[in-house]
Amino acid sequence: xxxxxxxxxxxxxxxxxxxxxxxxxxxxxxxxxxxxxxxxxxxxxxxxxxxxxxxxxxxxxxxxxxxxxxxxxxxxxxxxxxxxxxxxxxxxxxxxxxxxxxxxxxxxxxxxxxxxxxxxxxxxxxxxxxxxxxxxxxxxxxxxxxxxxxxxxxxxxxxxxxxxxxxxxxxxxxxxxxxxxxxxxxxxxxxxxxxxxxxxxxxxxxxxxxxxxxxxxxxxxxxxxxxxxxxxxxxxxxxxxxxxx
Numbered sequence: 201x202x203x204x205x206x207x208x209x210x211x212x213x214x215x216x217x218x219x220x221x222x223x224x225x226x227x228x229x230x231x232x233x234x235x236x237x238x239x240x241x242x243x244x245x246x247x248x249x250x251x252x253x254x255x256x257x258x259x260x261x262x263x264x265x266x267x268x269x270x271x272x273x274x275x276x277x278x279x280x281x282x283x284x285x286x287x288x289x290x291x292x293x294x295x296x297x298x299x300x301x302x303x304x305x306x307x308x309x310x311x312x313x314x315x316x317x318x319x320x321x322x323x324x325x326x327x328x329x330x331x332x333x334x335x336x337x338x339x340x341x342x343x344x345x346x347x348x349x350x351x352x353x354x355x356x357x358x359x360x361x362x363x364x365x366x367x368x369x370x371x372x373x374x375x376x377x378x379x380x381x382x383x384x385x386x387x388x389x390x391x392x393x394x395x396x397x398x399x400x401x402x403x404x405x406x407x408x409x410x411x412x413x414x415x416x417x418x419x420x421x422x423x424x425x426x427x428x429x430x431x432x433x434x435x436x437x438x439x440x441x442x443x444x445x
Contacts, residue, residue, distance in 0.1 A: 325399035329418075334358065337433035340410050341399060344427065347436045351391045354384035364428045364437040394418045411440060 325341070332349040335342035343362060350358035356375075360368060375383055395418035403411045408429040415422050426437035 326396065327398070328396040329394065337362070337435060340402070340412060340427035340434045343434040343436055344397070344399075344412070344414070344425065348391060348394070348397065351387035354388050356380055356383040356387065359387065362436050364426075364430055364435045367436065367438045370438070409437075 327341075327345055329352070332345055332352060334349055335345045337343045337346065347359055347362035350356075350362060357380075360371070363371065394416055396416075398415045398417065399412050400415055400422065401413040405411060410427045411424060412427060413422060413424050424440040426440055427434055428437045429435075
């Protein structure tokens with residue numbers, strides 16, 4: 201076997217050293233790549249977690265906003281009902297006060313109708329003239345009494361508010377050339393001979409509409425009327441007339 205020359209030995213040693221250094225460098229690069237991959241996976245997990253948290257926060261904020269909106273709408277509805285109910289109570293108190301003044305002026309000759317009397321009258325469907333008052337619009341009967349009371353009192357505005365939109369439009373055209381005083385005078389004249397109203401029959405047409413047969417005492421006449429519920433309140437829809445033969 202031929203002995204290696206010193207130069208060959210040096211070359212061989214240099215090659216081995218270079219190979220070792222290259223292997224070490226490759227190992228370092230592999231370790232660096234593995235570390236970078238681990239960091240990338242960690243960053244991706246953080247991004248996904250942040251996105252999930254942001255989505256959850258957005259959903260929670262939207263849910264809270266929707267709940268606050270519903271609560272606000274409910275509060276507005278409650279305020280509207282309170283305002284409506286307060287106005288009706290105020291008008292009813294004014295009517296009762298006017299009745300008391302008339303009673304005092306007549307030396308107590310006009311009998312004051314108590315709340316119990318009104319309930320009994322409503323249950324029986326019988327409303328004598330002295331019991332008429334502003335009864336609000338919670339029922340068809342109340343709406344009808346409120347309408348005829350406003351005619352007796354010469355109060356066209358309240359009468360107009362007691363009507364359905366269709367009846368308001370119809371009467372609005374008839375009232376264009378008349379003053380409020382003229383309308384009030386005609387209303388009082390129209391009901392001056394009426395002594396009572398009695399509801400003889402009720403016929404539901406739908407959940408928001410009813411027809412009633414009403415006997416009008418004093419003039420001995422029976423009329424059929426239409427009552428409709430408008431935005432939660434019952435209103436007078438006018439007389440139902442048979443078509444001419």
